[in-house]
Amino acid sequence: MAEIQQNQYDFSGSETTIKEALPLLNSIKDSVYNWKIYTILGIDNTNVYNYNNALYYFYKALSLKTDEAKKLKTKNNIASVLIKQQKYNEALQILLSLCVDKNIHENPEYYSKILDKIGFCYFKLENRIALFYYTKSLEIKSELKNDSELGKTYYYLAEYYQKHDPALSIKYANLSYNKYSITNCIDNRLRTLGLLIKNNSGTELKRNSITYVELTDSIFEIKQKAKNLFARIKYDSKKEKEENLKLKSRKIKNELQLARQENQNIISYIIILAALVFIIILYFYLTSRANREKLKATYHSETRISKKLHDELANDVYHAMVFAENTDLSIPQNKQLLIDNLDTIYTRTSNISKEKQPINTDKDYILSLKQMISGFYTPNITLLLNDLDTIVWDEIEKTKKITLYRTLQELLVNMKKHSKATLVVLTFKRNNSTILINYSDNGQGIDLKKIVLRNGLHNVENRIYAIKGSIDIESTPGKGFKVFIKFPLHE
Structure with missing residues (x-):
């Protein structure tokens, strides 16, 4: 051509x-x-x-x-x-x-x-x-x-x-x-x-x-x-x-349409049956997983409480008993020292009890949160709260309130036990539909490259991930410890 x-x-x-x-x-x-x-x-x-x-x-x-x-x-x-x-x-x-x-x-x-x-x-x-x-x-x-x-x-x-x-x-x-x-x-x-x-x-x-x-x-x-x-x-x-x-295409389309009509019902039934089977399997899987997670959480919680009872309370009670047996309690100074030790044991027992007690997530949530945080004040530890009252807590879901409560409690427990900090700062902010919490202390810090996460930090991370949030930890030996938490206000 x-x-x-x-x-x-x-x-x-x-x-x-x-x-x-x-x-x-x-x-x-x-x-x-x-x-x-x-x-x-x-x-x-x-x-x-x-x-x-x-x-x-x-x-x-x-x-x-x-x-x-x-x-x-x-x-x-x-x-x-x-x-x-x-x-x-x-x-x-x-x-x-x-x-x-x-x-x-x-x-x-x-x-x-x-x-x-x-x-x-x-x-x-x-x-x-x-x-x-x-x-x-x-x-x-x-x-x-x-x-x-x-x-x-x-x-x-x-x-x-x-x-x-x-x-x-x-x-x-x-x-x-x-x-x-x-x-x-x-x-x-x-x-x-x-x-x-x-x-x-x-x-x-x-x-x-x-x-x-x-x-x-x-x-x-x-x-x-x-x-x-x-x-x-x-x-x-x-x-x-x-x-x-066009004519050939039309003829082929007509033939295909007849074939599709014959197969359409069969395909629909197969899809419906497959969907039902999938939903049933998914239901049992999620239920089983939820039960496993509950059991796992219960086990970890019981293990942690048992460890505290053994490592902290049992030792303190034993030392108090030895002190009472071997010391002249008629002397006012020795008597006062025993009373102080018993008061410390009582305080620790009360703190362990509070860790498992129900958390008030209604209008008094902020009051409960403040009381929990104030429990970590000591003559040697200064605790500063910034902008806690600026957050409209009623807008946050119950599950997220409980998670935040337990997370901060875990961080403060770790601080008191391990960091030797004298100053702790907690800052709360809201950025559009995101809640930001920054924790920092002036303790001895840790080497993040070498540390194998203890139960405390591991629990903190798992809790935040469970509410679709994110957590970043910054720390170097001798330069304090910082945690940046972020989670969405609504899912």
Whole structure:
């Protein structure tokens, strides 16, 4: 199709058509087809004056693994483009190598064309050796009796003698015009008439000018009709193909619709059954997991309380008993010391009891929170609260209040037991729908890279993650301990 358009001088249309074949090149094994496509593209671009693009496609064609004849033809095409770019010396290098090729000599018609181009390059370089090549080409073409090719060589000779011998130039121009008229090559007749018009005068000038105008109108009309006809044929073919595809597509859709209707109910039942099974499995899984977590939390809580009773209270009670047995309690100072020890034991017992007692999450939540925090005040520990009252606690869910309460309690217990801090600061903030709590103390700190999390910190992290929050811990030995807690106001 592209070649037909090219022969009808529709070079832009030819290029558009042939480009539809470019995506198929990767799947074509025979390089002959690739060579043909690149050659058509090169010729199309040459005729619309895109010489750089033309050279690009011709060199791609030359790089393919093809027979010698195709390579020679491609080199000739490259030389033709270089001539149009007025790169005559570059073109000569290619043409002279072709001129001595055995395969070219075996094809007289092709050989004569190469001679014409060599002569033209020398003519443009103002080298009189051009006449030798023109004459040699004319001899070969005269033997072949090829009127179209003879017309071309006569035209070259007319150009050659135009400056030096105008009469001889007109003679060759007329010979060229006659040969082109025999072959009805309108483009070349116009080109020859243009040369005659430049050299004619008087009646001949007028006659040639009229002929030139008539031929110009005629060729434009012929080319336009051919272009329009091809466009209409291509459009009708495309339309017919689209209609056939639509009919086939409609038939397939109807068949598929019937099949879908038969399978739709089965698929629906399968989906419903699968969903029910999934819901049942998920329910039992979540219930089981919740029970496991409750048991685990109860176990950890009981273990922690047991440890406190053993490590703290049992030892303190034992020491108090030993002190009472071995000390004279009639002395007021010893008696007061025993009373102080018993008061300390009572306070610790009360604190352990408070850890497990229910937390008030109603309007008095903030009061309960303050009381819990105040329980950690000592003469050696200063505890500062910032912006606690700025939070609207009624907007926070019950579960999150309990989690926050236990988390702060855990942090303060760890502080009192391990940090040796003298100053603790708790800051509360609300940022849009997020609650921020910052804890910091000036204790001895820990090395986060080396520490294996104890139960306390591990519980703190788990609690915050359970309410979709996040927690960051910063600490270095000797530089205190900081915790940044963040959780959403609403899930």
